[in-house]
Amino acid sequence: MTTQGDVLVSIQRIARRFGDVVALDDVSIDIRDNEFFALLGPSGCGKTTLLRVLAGFEEPDAGQVLLGDTDLLALPPHRRPVNLMFQSYALFPHMSVERNVAYGLEREGTAKAEVRTRVGEVLETVGLSELAKRRPSQLSGGQRQRVALARAIVKRPRLLLLDEPLSALDRKVRAEMQLELKRLQHDVGITFVVVTHDQEEAMSMADRIAVMHEGTVQQVDSPVDLYQRPSNLFVAQFIGTSNLFAGDAVTGGIRFAGRTLPGVVVGEPISGASRLLVRPEDTVLVEPRDALLSGRVIETQFFGGVSTVAITVAGHDVPVLLTRQGAPSAVRDAEVHLSWDPAKAVVLSA
């Protein structure tokens, strides 16, 4: 396994519009060698367009993409050392599993014996050796997904693109495949770029995530940093559940209902209308004298491992959520007092 850290793909100021619609607006991202990178965003945010630019099926209006020292955009799609696993899998229906997987190697002019060995190996890796002679129409969704994956990794590309790789699978298979993809990426040592709209999927698999919205990159960070230190309101709302209090920024927090709610500012100083982000699991119940806010419990839910308490707070129009391990710590209609560690609350520009 090579060391992670050197930049493999440098996406620089890519722009693409379709008529009036801006699909990509000045997008710059560096993807490091051997990392599992995710492009995350709601549908229509431009993530698939960016993937298609990398694969060569979409030509950007401006910008450039470097893969190592190579100008990727100068190469036609079939000459790029980049393989794509399609969302629909796009398996060739008239070829057997084995021939689908061998197709890319044959195009490279790999010797027949070696093609056979490598196809055998990769089918072994994805657990499809027994189904080598089947046609795609004779496979289940999960099996097709594995064939698509095998076909994409058998050429050992420098960069593997995966377009919503797990979206067609049911929940249980999906969770299994998430682990398997992660393991596979580690084993084969290929840089993975996965496009997904599912934040859990991105969070659980990726080393780093680029959150995209309306054609722009909102933040590129590790899952933990995205969650704990979102750089703007969109990221804060898109990733995970959040309590967001509205108020004007002041030193050390925001002004809310006549008092200061404490939090930290990440990056540039913020002034004027702001939001304070506190994650539900960072919100705790305390004695009245230590309270930052007080309110009344309107609902409790117990999920087994964790429980949630919803609390109405005067001056805040949606319930404040609190989660904790184990059973709920309050009962319905009880008067409760809330607090949090100021270091874990983030002030964001509204």
Added chain:
Amino acid sequence: MTSADLVPGRGASRRRARVERVVFLGPGIGYLIAFMAIPVLLILSLTIFKRGRFGGVVYQPTIENFIRAFDPIYLSVLGNSLVIASITTVLALALGYPTAYGIAKLAPKWRTIALIAVVLPFWTNFLIRTYAWIVLLNSEGPINKSLVGAGLIHQPLELLYTRGAVVAGLLYAYIPLMILPLYASIERLDPQLREAAANLGASPWRTFRDVTLPLTLPGAIIGSIFVFVPSMGNFIIPELLGGGKTVMVGNLIRDQFLKARDWPFGAVLALALIMFLVALFALQSWVTRRLNGGGRT
């Protein structure tokens, strides 16, 4: 009592499906039986009888008609028809495939216009269109006149009443039947399959050879049959544009029934043509099934 009867609804819905099948398929099948299958069977039943001296049928069994069909004269007519229909089909495929491909790549609005243009000739009478070809090809026609006028040739070319004229006429008449099924199969092809091939390193030509062509072959085969079958049996175009010099099996059958009044032998020739075409359809469905991947889709 079967298990289906135990579930209320299930037997009823199955009965309904049966009723629906009869309602939907009944009229069409009934029509075909009454006006296609029965007349054909009546004609084919003549094959084993003798002809009357002045036409008509003498109901004495014989195999003479079948033996006569193997006479080299008739075999050569069949061969000639085969060659003409094959040339027509190959040309229709060669011209029709790029046309269909081009239409499928147009913007949706232009696609509709192009498809209407393809079927536009069908709005005019078939005979009138064929007569137009006589005007076009004869020695005083616009083609010869403009070639002579341009000084390219001194004598008008023999265009009309040739095998080439027959092929041109058949091609013109039936090429829409090639383009339409081809267009349907090209348009239905998932564009991501082509992208997948490119992504795996296939050049555009290779992608066409490995993905586009094999997956649109069923459309090409159907189009070929649509062109080949009516070309093979056609007798109007060989007569009008071939001037009777180019005899095809369609002319032969027509002449046996209407001119020679030898219905039994005409019936044998018709049977031969039908058998030949049935064999062709069997081949087509076999090839298509193989292409579609072992039947399950």
